[in-house]
Amino acid sequence: MLQYPTSKPDYHVALSLSLVLLGFNGKNIEVLLAKSINPEYEGQLFLPSQNLLTNEDFTAVAANMFSRLFGYNPEVLEQLKAFGNVSRARGGRVVNIAHYALVKTSDFKAEEWSKHGMHWCNIEKVPELAFDHNDIINFARERWERRVRRRPVGFDMLPPEFTIGQLIKLYEKALNIKIDKRNFRKKVFKTKLLEELGRKADGKSFGQQKGSQLFSFNKKAYDKMKGSEYPFQF
C-alpha cells in the first residue's frame, strides 16, 4: 500500500557513514583511503567510515569525522545518497549514508592519521575496496564533475594561495580536457573571483611554479554571487 504509514516499520537495519574526501595535490585528483588495522579485515582498503548509533545525526557525524581528519569544520559537506541495495555485511543489513567533501590535501593531518593507515590515492588508480566503496567513489566523482562545471571548486581544493597554473591543472584533470591558457585567464579574471596578491610563488608545493603570480579567492565576491547565476561554465 502507498498509504503511509500502514505496515509497521521494521527496526532491524543498521546505518554506517562513509566520507569521500576529494583533494588535489597539484598533479592529480586524490581520494582519502583507510587501510584496516582490524585483524579480521587485515589490509582491506575502505573509505573513512564509521557505524552510526541509532540516534546519531548524519550531518553531525560526517562533520565530526571531517574535523578530526582536518582540524576544522567543513565548509561544504554534502550527502551523496544511501547505498545499500544489496546485503552488505554478514550480521544484517547495513545502509551506508555516503557523504562527500572537497578538501585541501595540505590540511590533512597526515602525521596523526597515517599511522592509522590513512593515505591519499590517485582517483584514477583506486584499487578494489571493501563493500561497495568503489561504487560510492564513482558516484561522488560523477557528482563532482558536474559541480566543477558550475562552481568555483578551487575555493575548496586549492591552498589559500595558488597560481593560475595550478588552477588550470585542476580543471584539466577534473574535466579531462586541454585548456587554453589565454582564454582561461580572460574568462576567470572577468569573474572577479581571484584576488592578485602581488607576490610570486617560491615554487615549492603542490605544483606551484616558482616566479608565477600568486592569487587567492575573493570570498566576498563569491558569497555575493551565491544564489544568483554563476558567471562561468567550463
Place this chain on the structure above:
Amino acid sequence: MLQYPTSKPDYHVALSLSLVLLGFNGKNIEVLLAKSINPEYEGQLFLPSQNLLTNEDFTAVAANMFSRLFGYNPEVLEQLKAFGNVSRARGGRVVNIAHYALVKTSDFKAEEWSKHGMHWCNIEKVPELAFDHNDIINFARERWERRVRRRPVGFDMLPPEFTIGQLIKLYEKALNIKIDKRNFRKKVFKTKLLEELGRKADGKSFGQQKGSQLFSFNKKAYDKMKGSEYPFQF
C-alpha cells in the same frame, strides 16, 4: 574511530521510502500526494510512501510503487538522498530513502487511486505534510530545476504528442522565467530532438491549443547524444 568496521553495527533503524512524482498538467508543475485513510493519521497528507522490510531493495521497491501508480516501469527514477537526521517517528528511528521521478500526469491511474486519497497538487501550493515530506519535496524540486537546464525533461513530462506552446510553458514554470517564442524555437529545432508530426492539435488537453503543430520527441536522436554534451542550456 575512522577504521571501518570497528564499532559494531546498531541494528535498530527502520527504512521507509517516499516518491516525489513530478508532472506537468499544461499549466503548473504538480506533485502527487496521498491523504491518509488510516484513522490514526486522519486526513494527513503524505508523499506516496511505504515502509521497507529489512531485506527489500530501494530501487525495486521504488520501481514497484511507480508501476502500481502508472501501469508501467519508470524510465528515470533516481534516489534523492536519505532523510532522517531527526527522530521522525515515535517507535524508533525511521530513515526515509527518498526517490523522485518525472511523469506524465495523464498516465496516472487516477480512477484506481483517487479513492485512496491520491491527488495532484500544484507544487507552488503544497500544504504542510507529515514528517519531513515538505523538505523532501523542496529537495526534489531543487534537483529537478538543475536537471531541467541540462536535459530535455519534456521527454518524461509531456504527453507523447505535444505543442511548442506546452513545451515553452513547461520551461517557463520550471525556471520561473519568460521565454521568447522565436528564440526558443530556433534553439530547440537546432537540436533535432523534436519530430514534426504534420498534424495539428484538436485543442483539448493539458494546455494544447487547437490548430498548433504537434511534435513528438525523437528518442533515437536523444539516445545518440546521451553521454556526450547536451546541445542546449536554458
Place this chain on the structure above:
DNA sequence: TCAAAAGTGTTGGGGGTACACCCATGC
C-alpha cells in the same frame, strides 16, 4: 469583436575559440 496563442526573420553585440612568441626558472 476581443483576447489569447501560433507562427515567422533580422540585426547587433558579446563571448568563445583558435592561435604564436618571448621570458624566467630548474635541471
Place this chain on the structure above:
DNA sequence: GCATGGGTGTACCCCCAACACTTTTGA
C-alpha cells in the same frame, strides 16, 4: 642549453537576445 611553464592580444565566428506583426481560434 634545454625543457617546462608563465605571461600576453587579436580576429573570427557563432550564439544569444531583442524585437512586431499577422493569423487562427474560442469565448
